[in-house]
Amino acid sequence: MKHTKKMLYFVLASLILILGACASGGNSETQGDGEGSESTGEGDPINVVATIAQIGEPLSVIGGEYVEVETLMGPSIDPHLYNPTQSDISKIDGADVVFYSGLNLEANMIDAFESIGESKPVLALGETLAESDILEDEEEAGEPDPHIWFDLDLWQQALDAAVEELKDYAPDYADVFEENKQDYFTELAAVKEDAAKLADIPEEQRVLVTAHDAFGYFGQMHDIEVIGLQGLSTESEVSISDVNETIDIIKEHQVPAIFVESSINPDSIEAVIAGAKDEGVDIELGGELYSDAMGEAGTEEGTYIGMYRYNVDTIYEALNGGAE
Template sequence: MKKLKTMLGLSVLSIALVGCSEAQEGDGDTPIRIVTTTSQIGDSIEQIGGELVEVTSLMGPGVDPHTYQATQNDIQSLQNADLVLYNGLHLEGRMNEIFEQMGPSKSVALGDSIDEEKLLKNFEYEGAVDLVDPHIWFDVDIWKEALDIATETLIQHLPEDEDQLKQRQQDYFNELDELIAQTAQKMDQLSDEQRVLVTAHDAFGYFGRMHDLEVIGLQGLSTEDEIGIRDIDSTIEILVERNIPSVFVESSISPRSIQAVIEGAKEKGHDVTLGGELFSDAMGEKGTKEGTYIGMYEHNVETIVNALLREEE
């Protein structure tokens, strides 16, 4: 029944978007209406576009993009949009058919244009043959490349504002460069032995690669992957054998599986603390520090470093 409802929903949306498959050419007025899937994209586009854009993000705090299904309100937003920007790389798996209906002139997948050699692939999980890790926003350098694509797309819609858009992009990129430098400085506080991050699902691969951190995810790249007893038991075994002191939950995922790991490790005589909550697939509430891309990233870094350092005190 759930599958039938999903198929019916996609069919209705496909019909609704038939008249919107071609790009809606602007009439020269601003701001242009942009719909993004994730808040990570939405906030970054607001920083670059400023008053030239009106941004609506479909997936707010606590929302899991892997399992997200479009609502009737989303249909209306997509119909009214001049441009739709989404992550791609199968992050929004259940919405792929929708973007195909809209066509490439109106919807742009920022991740799909990133050099494949820079993307992480996962061969560990059963059925995940050649599966690309879509969580590219955790590598700030790669995220800047994605935003280059977004900026060029904005310029195509607002050619008369090219200079302003490029200047705002450069200003924002300067902030991102400062974020990279500050993160490196904080991460340098961790010893080699402390550089292990255990999370609810495998969303921090790019973060780990960029900051020399080993990442262990209880769940696979997608939260649609099933978590079995074997996954929990193997994670407990790693924690006990390597004497890992902390694990982390994520704002968009139920903490039950991580709690099961903590309890399982305790039964084996190894006390594991909850290091804190991280933002992975979703950001924080609008208007808060964690509701911005930079603030979300800073929160994660501070939470990780503080928790891992605390265990050595």
């Protein structure tokens, strides 16, 4: 009997030691001071889910080794029309922090974000900006323009809000996030400086015609008139009158080129080119721009900075006739 009791005490003591060790290890998985602590070396990174690459890619750079970012919508995906899959919901549910653009860009996912936001940090970057900074649909009063990543200054503010959310979640990494953010913002300043060359495009030709009205912030920042065949959302239909009105603008301004978008069906732009030709106006296809989606991962256009530079260069070359 005594032998049995001794064995029971030994087993119980062993279990207590094992449980204590597990609890100690579990507390250090996602937090650390970034100075070579056990949690920094062995802990799992913060699991971040972002809807679009314009959010996910910069945060992966700023977060570095301390975050693991998964983007739901890849190249050529139109966020205006995107419906979340069960896999998407599972990824969001399993995330530590969730970021989305907001301002009705991901209109079909709002209910999911509101529900999951009750139990974890969920941030709409566009909705952290001042209301006075948000453009509105010219045809539908009160409808916000969600394409804020095309204003470098506004997007910097939005990313800053996202980084503050990461700092709140993992304060031990706050200094690292801040340093990486400042380095990234220095690169954004260089992009802005390079984009100043758009001012060299002759004023009468400084008209950007695209498939849908995604470049309003870009036009405002770089003093370019923007014409989109569709409205802010790609759910709207392109009518014959839209095509004819666009052709009239092209003729009036002698616009040398118009553009398709990587995530939008090119049919409407091709209809404009064909219609202009029927009226004796030779209009070129200036190239493909990235609007609601970025390029393939692993390419320059698959980064926010690379995508922005690509768009600037493509627009400059097409509307400025290749002048340097």
